[in-house]
Amino acid sequence: xxxxxxxxxxxxxxxxxxxxxxxxxxxxxxxxxxxxxxxxxxxxxxxxxxxxxxxxxxxxxxxxxxxxxxxxxxxxxxxxxxxxxxxxxxxxxxxxxxxxxxxxxxxxxxxxxxxxxxxxxxxxxxxxxxxxxxxxxxxxxxxxxxxxxxxxxxxxxxxx
Amino acid sequence: xxxxxxxxxxxxxxxxxxxxxxxxxxxxxxxxxxxxxxxxxxxxxxxxxxxxxxxxxxxxxxxxxxxxxxxxxxxxxxxxxxxxxxxxxxxxxxxxxxxxxxxxxxxxxxxxxxxxxxxxxxxxxxxxxxxxxxxxxxxxxxxxxxxxxxxxxxxxxxxxxxxxxxxxxxxxxxxxxxxxxxxxxxxxxxxxxxxxxxxxxxxxxxxxxxxxxxxxxxxxxxxxxxxxxxxxxxxxxxxxxxxxxxxxxxxxxxxxxxxxxxxxxxxxxxxxxxxxxxxxxxxxxxxxxxxxxxxxxxxxxxxxxxxxxxxxxxxxxxxxxxxxxxxxxxxxxxxxxxxxxxxxxxxxxxxxxxxxxxxxxxxxxxxxxxxxxxxxxxxxxxxxxxxxxxxxxxxxxxxxxxxxxxxxxxxxxxxxxxxxxxxxxxxxxxxxxxxxxxxxxxxxxxxxxxxxxxxxxxxxxxxxxxxxxxxxxxxxxxxxxxxxxxxxxxxx
Numbered sequence: 001x002x003x004x005x006x007x008x009x010x011x012x013x014x015x016x017x018x019x020x021x022x023x024x025x026x027x028x029x030x031x032x033x034x035x036x037x038x039x040x041x042x043x044x045x046x047x048x049x050x051x052x053x054x055x056x057x058x059x060x061x062x063x064x065x066x067x068x069x070x071x072x073x074x075x076x077x078x079x080x081x082x083x084x085x086x087x088x089x090x091x092x093x094x095x096x097x098x099x100x101x102x103x104x105x106x107x108x109x110x111x112x113x114x115x116x117x118x119x120x121x122x123x124x125x126x127x128x129x130x131x132x133x134x135x136x137x138x139x140x141x142x143x144x145x146x147x148x149x150x151x152x153x154x155x156x157x158x159x160x
Numbered sequence: 161x162x163x164x165x166x167x168x169x170x171x172x173x174x175x176x177x178x179x180x181x182x183x184x185x186x187x188x189x190x191x192x193x194x195x196x197x198x199x200x201x202x203x204x205x206x207x208x209x210x211x212x213x214x215x216x217x218x219x220x221x222x223x224x225x226x227x228x229x230x231x232x233x234x235x236x237x238x239x240x241x242x243x244x245x246x247x248x249x250x251x252x253x254x255x256x257x258x259x260x261x262x263x264x265x266x267x268x269x270x271x272x273x274x275x276x277x278x279x280x281x282x283x284x285x286x287x288x289x290x291x292x293x294x295x296x297x298x299x300x301x302x303x304x305x306x307x308x309x310x311x312x313x314x315x316x317x318x319x320x321x322x323x324x325x326x327x328x329x330x331x332x333x334x335x336x337x338x339x340x341x342x343x344x345x346x347x348x349x350x351x352x353x354x355x356x357x358x359x360x361x362x363x364x365x366x367x368x369x370x371x372x373x374x375x376x377x378x379x380x381x382x383x384x385x386x387x388x389x390x391x392x393x394x395x396x397x398x399x400x401x402x403x404x405x406x407x408x409x410x411x412x413x414x415x416x417x418x419x420x421x422x423x424x425x426x427x428x429x430x431x432x433x434x435x436x437x438x439x440x441x442x443x444x445x446x447x448x449x450x451x452x453x454x455x456x457x458x459x460x461x462x463x464x465x466x467x468x469x470x471x472x473x474x475x476x477x478x479x480x481x482x483x484x485x486x487x488x489x490x491x492x493x494x495x496x497x498x499x500x501x502x503x504x505x506x507x508x509x510x511x512x513x514x515x516x517x518x519x520x521x522x523x524x525x526x527x528x529x530x531x532x533x534x535x536x537x538x539x540x541x542x543x544x545x546x547x548x549x550x551x552x553x554x555x556x557x558x559x560x561x562x563x564x565x566x567x568x569x570x571x572x573x574x575x576x577x578x579x580x581x582x583x584x585x586x587x588x589x590x591x592x593x594x595x596x597x598x599x600x601x602x603x604x605x606x607x608x609x610x611x612x613x614x615x616x617x618x619x620x621x622x623x624x625x626x627x628x629x630x631x632x633x634x635x636x637x638x639x640x641x642x643x644x645x646x647x648x649x650x651x652x
Contacts, residue, residue: 006198010482013191014507017514020184020243024521026234027177 017100022129048159052160066119066145066158069112075101083158090151091124104128104152109135112149121149127151166337175227178235182223186216189246192483196254199484207253207264215246218275225279229286230596236530237595241573241588245581247353248574249514250483252504263576270578274585274592281589292537295348302341305334306384310391317463317514321568322392334578335388335397336570338405339548340583340590346381346405347540348411350497354536358413381405382425393439396555396569402426403551407630408544412536447565465492469501469560480508495576497568500560516557519572523550526591532598542594545587 069088070080081088081098088097090111091109100109106126113120122140123130130137143149145158193208219242219394226233227571251269253264285291291298309315314325322333385402406422444462449455450470455463468491475486488494488502495502504512526546533539547570547628559566570580 007482008486009195009198011479013188013195013483014510014514016184016188016191017243017507017511019240020181020188021514021517021521023181023184027174027181027236028521030177123602140452 043156065117066143066160068159069098069156070159071156072148073153074152076154080159083114083119085114087111098153100154101155103153105154109151110149112143126151163542173225173227173231174235175231177390178226179223181235182219182242185243186212186219186246188243189215189250192247192250192287192394193253195483196250196257196564199254199482200257205257208250211246211253211264211268213636214631215242215249216274222275222279222282224398225282229282229590231444232596233592233598233603234525234595234599235590236521236525240518240525241361242587244515244518244522244573246279246502248402248499248571248576250501250610251488251506253491253574254484254506255495255502257484258487261495263495266578267581270581274581277582278585278589282588284592285590288538288541288590288597289535291344291463291541292351294537295345295352296344298341301383302338302345305341305390308334321394321398322393333577335392335394336579336583337586339397339400340545340586342401343404343408343541343544343548346408347537347544349538350408351536354412357409358415382429387427390437393437394568395433395440395443396567399555399567400548400551400569404544404548407551408540411540411543443565443567447562450562465498466560466562466566468492469498470562472501472505473561476505476508476512478509480504480506480511482506490560491518496570497556497566498560498573498577499574500557503574504560516553519549519553523547523553525595529591529598531597533594538594538597542591545590549584549587549596 045125061098066083068082069078071077089106089111090096090098090100090105090106092100092105096108102142106124106128106153107159108124109126110124111122113122119142120129120140121132121137121143123137128151132141132143143158145160147157161450190208190212194652197205197208219238222238226238233481248269249264252267256262256264308325309322311325313326315322316324316326318324323333324331325334382402385398388398388401402422402425406419409418410416430440435441442460445456446455446466450463450466452463456467457464472486472488472491475481477502480486483506486502486505488498491498491501499517503515507515523546526542526549529544530539530546533542552572553568555564555569556571557568558564570577572584575580
């Protein structure tokens with residue numbers, strides 16, 4: 001094998017090494033682009049024309065706003081709470097808006113908050129969890145009127 | 161930590177990008193081994209075939225494992241590490257040819273084992289958050305690992321340091337694994353105690369000083385690294401452990417006062433070590449007076465190694481002598497401590513800068529995973545682990561180039577040595593897991609169809625199955641209605 005060939009191979013190796021580095025950097029550059037789903041705010045008309053799936057979902061039909069939170073089962077059964085425009089803290093702690101005298105509820109159990117025309121419920125890391133309908137909450141979810149919310153032995157629902 | 165804005169990248173699993181880069185990285189690794197085999201004076205050496213096969217096989221298995229269990233993991237980390245590991249094996253093989261040794265085979269075996277350990281970590285852990293549950297267990301494990309070499313009969317002094325254990329023919333450095341368990345402990349401890357450390361304390365000028373009792377763990381870490389230094393005579397690990405703790409507490413609190421306190425502690429400890437510990441003083445002397453003939457010729461702790469390494473680097477120049485064409489075997493311990501000098505000689509500045517860039521990219525991807533991570537534990541863990549790789553590179557390359565005194569740390573993924581390879585591959589697995597978690601699409605806001613599709617095939621498949629079931633039931637009901645029309649006349 002000639003020396004010239006070996007030298008060419010050795011230089012070729014250095015070039016290959018830098019091709020690797022350049023490809024990694026090219027891949028990194030693409031990696032920094034912000035995903036469409038990660039964007040906040042409404043998509044522009046141009047973006048909607050390009051990707052039809054970005055079009056905002058049609059607004060849900062207007063519903064009656066919830067005005068009271070009625071407790072159906074549990075120690076506080078039969079009482080109800082008027083809803084204003086401020087969030088409500090549910091739990092056993094004294095600072096909670098609705099103090100639940102329920103052995104299975106945590107101190108700061110869940111939060112019920114208005115957003116737009118709807119109310120959302122969010123679990124605050126409670127021990128026994130919060131159930132909306134039959135499903136345990138894993139994150140904030142909208143609450144429909146008449147949908148049962150269960151915390152420990154307490155069941156409540158929103159009423160117009 | 162909470163102040164940093166969440167950085168979002170497109171939640172796309174980029175495994176195909178990884179595959180392309182991985183093939184390039186394997187080309188680099190196998191190419192390096194091929195060049196070394198070509199330069200063998202005893203005729204062409206077939207060693208590169210097994211080396212290439214083991215490396216490529218394990219890398220592809222790991223790639224497939226990532227496709228299954230960590231789909232959104234960072235696509236850059238694995239190719240970087242594979243390239244570095246391959247170049248390391250090639251260089252060790254090349255030094256074997258000069259020294260009639262067989263370190264490359266051992267290194268290859270350890271590489272296979274280390275990658276298997278990384279795959280096992282990926283499979284066992286899945287979600288790095290389960291590691292946060294028992295921080296004190298990891299503290300106990302770290303202490304045990306650090307104490308193992310001191311057990312009589314098990315530990316042995318090599319090159320003046322008592323950091324090795326021997327079980328039969330196998331030797332291992334437990335301190336290498338301790339850096340992972342210590343990072344796990346610090347991350348677990350700091351992610352739960354962060355608020356306390358952050359809020360309490362007096363303010364003096366622009367510095368917020370922590371309370372004395374919150375300094376407790378810091379002092380424990382300091383004592384631990386001093387203990388390692390005194391009992392095991394290992395300056396490198398001692399710097400690594402303390403640096404790791406300083407960085408993690410800085411990342412957790414964002415307070416510059418911790419760095420200042422830590423640096424003061426380092427200066428105090430360094431001053432006393434230089435005064436009272438002979439091997440630290442020797443290191444300092446061979447750094448300050450490296451080119452002094454009397455220091456160069458010293459029997460023990462002289463500067464011959466560093467100076468020969470520097471001569472090698474200068475011999476390499478810009479383009480290097482070419483793999484297999486230089487004389488890196490003049491340098492003592494060329495395949496472990498001084499592998500950077502050997503690579504600098506044979507690949508030149510151009511090749512060495514490429515290798516350093518690979519390390520920089522790897523570390524930056526680790527930090528990126530930390531930035532994107534949604535939980536404090538993952539942030540601290542990824543930042544701490546990538547920092548240990550960075551600090552090791554800095555301490556070693558700084559030592560080789562005479563910027564700082566040379567200490568016995570290994571170059572991650574490159575130096576000959578199984579324990580270092582094993583622990584660094586486990587670190588890679590943990591970084592991949594954290595990056596998988598941070599790049600995975602987040603579920604926020606109310607649930608909708610698009611979220612379900614993005615959450616993964618099984619959720620959307622379940623939802624679809626449920627919908628189909630509903631549709632079928634509805635259809636059946638409708639059919640039943642049609643089949644049994646209300647019979648009016650029956651009751652009448």
